[in-house]
Each structure stands twice: as structure tokens, then as C-alpha cells.
Amino acid sequence: MMLAGFLQRAIMQGIPLLFGSTGEIITEKSGHLNLGIPGIMYVGGIGGVIGAFLYEQNAAALNPVLAILIPLLCSMIGSLLMGLIYCFLTVTLRANQNVTGLALTTFGVGFGNFFGGSLAKLTGSDIPSINLTATSNFFRTSLPFAKDLGWFGQIFLSHSFLAYTAVIIALAASFILSHTRVGLHLRAVGENPATADAAGINVGKYKYFATCIGSVIAGLGGLYYVMDYANGVWSNDGFGDRGWLAIALVIFAVWRPNISILGSILFGGLYIVHNYILDLDVSGQELFKMLPYVVTILFLVAISMRRKREAQPPAHLGLPYFREER
């Protein structure tokens, strides 16, 4: 039963990473390296918290549908705006993508912590955190018969609807990228925008849509973390470095959302494995917390040594595209 519990926790840890990496894969397929994912995930999380907070404060009785829809919409709008800032700077103004991404992370993390702290001040509590258990309970509604099915139910059926959404989005993204015309065009834009442009594909439109959709998906990861994993308790910096881990997962999954599902569960497991090894002292725990990053580094080394053609990033990743300078 301990293994089932471990796997369940690993999946719960992995879902925010899965959201983030799916969003980042879609973005990177259009040739844009969005290092702002951690910031976008913070904004997605705090957007949901603000929506849920306002609704809980103003509504007399909570309507289950509205209690889910309002945070969801607020979170998506927040991350969409972040995506639009990034798009405007990198696509329209052709700025350096790395710098823009890092600035976006600084901004997003600050935004999340600022509004998180301000809302905590509004509630007047002593602890610097916001408690949204009522909304979180609606988010955490899982299938009623999951408990009757033993370990199978505990591992696969005990999750909330956002977790299944993450898997569905990843599968859909993987299908669209490799089996449809839109996906083919998107990959063409990422590999060689000049050729794509000559073939009559609207490069700017594809880049904008891919980056914005990618940020919205990544923002849902932040929402899942707050509402599901943390039981609706927002605490500043609580989200931690999961955003960076999501970007690492993109490389681990060799730019394929369906591999990223398994990768996210693996990373989630590595992230919490230090809780399940008995008799560990503090230094040992910290060593085990290193594991996901060590795995990423080793995988990067292996990939660059083998140089497989399928396992390469999009050729034009990180480079701006000037129509006049091709």
C-alpha cells in the first residue's frame, strides 16, 4: 500500500510539471524558448486564488460550477496576458528571448508573491497565507467509486478533473503536433520560419497562437498546484522551482508531449522520494532533492553525445525571425 501511496503522490506532484512542459513544448515548437514559464505558472496560480478569493468573499452560498469556472477563467486570463507580453516583446519587437523570459519570471514571481501577500493582509490573519478550502474542495472532487477499487483506484482514479485534463491536453497536443496540418505548419515555423513564410504560412500568427496557448496551459499548472496539491492554501514562494523543472522536463521528453506524461510522473516521484526513504538525515534529504536535476543533466549529456536526429530541438529555437533579413 505504501507503493500505491507513493505513486499517487508522484502523479500529484507531476501534474503541474506536465501542464508546464506541455505548454512549453507547444511554445518551443514555434521556435520560441519561453523561460518565463515559472513566472507564468505563478501568475496562473495567483489568478485562480484572486478569483476564488473574491467569489468566496462576495457570494452568500458557493455554487459549485461558478466556484470552479471563476478561478479557472481568472487563471487563464492572467497567464494569457503574460503570454501576450512575451509575444509582443519577442515576436513583434524581436527582443532576445532568454532575457525576456527571465524578466517575465522575475515579474511573474513578484506578481504572485505581491498579490498573495496583499490578499493575506486583507484577510487579517497572522499567517502569511490564504486559505481557500471551500473552493479547493470543489476542485478536488474526484470520482466517487475510486475508494472501492483498492490500489488501482488510489493510483489512477483518485485525482481531480484538472489532473485528467492535463493528460488529455498532453495527448491532444501530441496528436495535433504530429498528425494534423496545423501541427505540421507549427513545426515548419519552428524549424525554418523563412521557408514556412515562403510556403504561405503566416509565421507571426502561428508564433502568437502557439506561445499564448502554451502560456495558458502552463498557467493551469499553477492553478492545479494551489487548488489541488496545496488544498487551496496559497503561501508565498510555495510553488518553488517547479517551473524550472517543467522546462527541464521538455528536454527530457525530447519535445514530445506524450513522453512528457511519463516523464512528469517520474520527475514527480524523484521530487518526493526523500519523504519515502526511511532514516534519512537532513543532508541525505537534500542529496535526494537533487535527483531530478541530476537526471536532467545526465540525460542532456547522453542526448548531445548520441546526436539522434529525432531528439533535437527545433532548428530555429531562440532565434528571432526578420522577414526583411532572410
Next chain:
Amino acid sequence: MILTSFLIVFLEKGATEISTAFGLNESFSDIITGIIIFFIIGCEFFIQYQIKFKEKEAAK
């Protein structure tokens, strides 16, 4: 490089000073720094390129 690093640090410390002066959360400095960096990044385009509006020239 030295100049830019000083610029960023001064920005950050100044923003922290603003946030303490107005009794705001200390993360406010991150937001201000982020916004300023956005504008610095954005203005690079206008340093390298000059914008000419076609419609106005056609009207003349």
C-alpha cells in the same frame, strides 16, 4: 557589464525602498524591476530600427 549590474541592483534596492516607504509587500520590487526590464528590452527594437508610416507618406 559593471554599469548594467549596478543599474539593476540600484533599481532593485530603490524599488524595495519605495515598497517599504508605502508599506507594501517586499515582492513589489520584483514587479517594478520586471516592468522596467520589459521596457528596456522593448526599446532595443526602436534603437535598431526606425519606424516609417507608409500611409502618411502616401497621403502627402
